[in-house]
Amino acid sequence: MSVKAGLPPIARADARLFVLGSLPGDASLAARRYYAHPTNQFWRLLGAAIGEELQLLEYEQRLERLAERRIGLWDVIASANRPGSLDQAIRLAEHNRIEHLLHDFPDLRAIAFNGGTAAASGRKLVGSQSEIALVDLPSSSAANTRSFAEKAAAWAVLSQFL
Incomplete structure (x- = not known):
């Protein structure tokens, strides 16, 4: 099995908010772009939370808008063995040093975790002594079958950190 x-x-x-996923899926890794799979709802959900239709923009424009809004993207897992793209298949994960976000980004107000896998590992890495908000979000993946409206209601909390 290859390492991804x-x-x-x-x-x-000057980022104030980081949204952290678990590990990009195969489509995103192949494209070298965050949330590249067409069925992933990330860009619609984040756009709804900040009042912009990010999904209508080209990828580079999306990243520019996030920068303007002081939002960063990254993942909790740096590399892992994983057949396919599902988080449940992740094995032998090596984690990013996300605890460094607290020191490297002095304006940081919140870290949001996109999905349960990101939240479970991310909260352990950041630790409970953090003075920034830690927000668990329902996964933007199409594998999460909750309705878009239900996900969007949960993601709406992000607007308060911008």
Whole structure:
């Protein structure tokens, strides 16, 4: 089984919010873009939370909008063995040093975890002594069968950190 390595963090130095996934799926890794699979609802959900239709923009424009809104993207897992794209298949995960976000981004107000796998590992890595908000979000993956409206209601909390 081959090791899949994630993508580098994307953020300006003044980021106030980071959204962390688990490990990009195969479509995202192949495209070298966050949330590249067409059925993943990430761009619609985040766009709804910040009042912009991000899914209508080209990828580079999406990243520019996130930078303007002081939002960073990264993943909890740096690399892992994983057949396919499902989080349940992740084995032998190596984690990113996300605890460094607290020091490297002095304006950081919140870290949001996209899905249960990201939240479970991410909360352990950040620790409970953190003075920033830790937000667990329902996964934007199409594998999460909750309705878009239900997911969007949960994701709406992100607007308070911008």
